[in-house]
Each structure stands twice: as C-alpha cells, then as structure tokens.
Amino acid sequence: MTKLLIAIICGFVVWKLFMGDKRYKQNKSEEKTENLKASGEMVRDPVCGAYVSKNSDIRVRQGDVVLNFCSYDCRETYLKRIQGPGEGDGQA
Numbered sequence: 001m002t003k004l005l006i007a008i009i010c011g012f013v014v015w016k017l018f019m020g021d022k023r024y025k026q027n028k029s030e031e032k033t034e035n036l037k038a039s040g041e042m043v044r045d046p047v048c049g050a051y052v053s054k055n056s057d058i059r060v061r062q063g064d065v066v067l068n069f070c071s072y073d074c075r076e077t078y079l080k081r082i083q084g085p086g087e088g089d090g091q092a
C-alpha cells in the first residue's frame with residue numbers, strides 16, 4: 001500500500017515539475033519578445049498588427065521609414081492600400 005502511495009506522490013511531483021517548467025519556459029519566451037519590442041528589434045506589421053523582426057526580408061521603404069511585414073500577403077495588402085483601389089496610373 002505504501003508503495004502505491006509513493007508512486008502516486010512521485011507521479012504528482014514529476015507532473016508538477018513538468019507543468020512548472022513548461023510555464024517557466026513560456027514566460028521566458030514572452031519576456032524575450034517584450035525585450036525585443038522594447039529594444040526596437042521588433043516592429044509592428046501595419047497590416048495585421050503582428051510583431052516581426054526588424055531584420056525581416058519582407059519590407060517596404062516609404063521615404064525614410066522602412067516597414068516590415070510578417071508575410072508577402074500583408075505586404076501586398078499594404079501596397080494595394082497605399083496605392084488606392086482601382087486607381088489607374090496611366091498603365092495600359
């Protein structure tokens with residue numbers, strides 16, 4: 001009977017450790033993202049609002065400002081938005 005009790009306690013302790021570790025790691029990664037945002041390494045995608053790395057390849061230069069996007073889809077959406085819907089610019 002004692003053996004069973006010990007097994008249950010051991011199982012509980014292992015489970016607790018596992019859950020705690022998982023939560024700890026999650027907090028750590030959130031912290032990292034916050035730090036990146038604070039240090040300016042992360043910029044906001046103006047289309048969907050996701051945070052993307054400043055070093056991302058998907059970007060658009062707007063004068064002095066460089067905008068980063070999470071995906072090419074978002075970049076396309078942004079370009080269409082700034083060009084205006086259905087506005088012809090003399091292209092045949």
Ligand SMILES: [Zn+2]
Nearest residue numbers: 045048070074
């Ligand atoms: Zn996006």
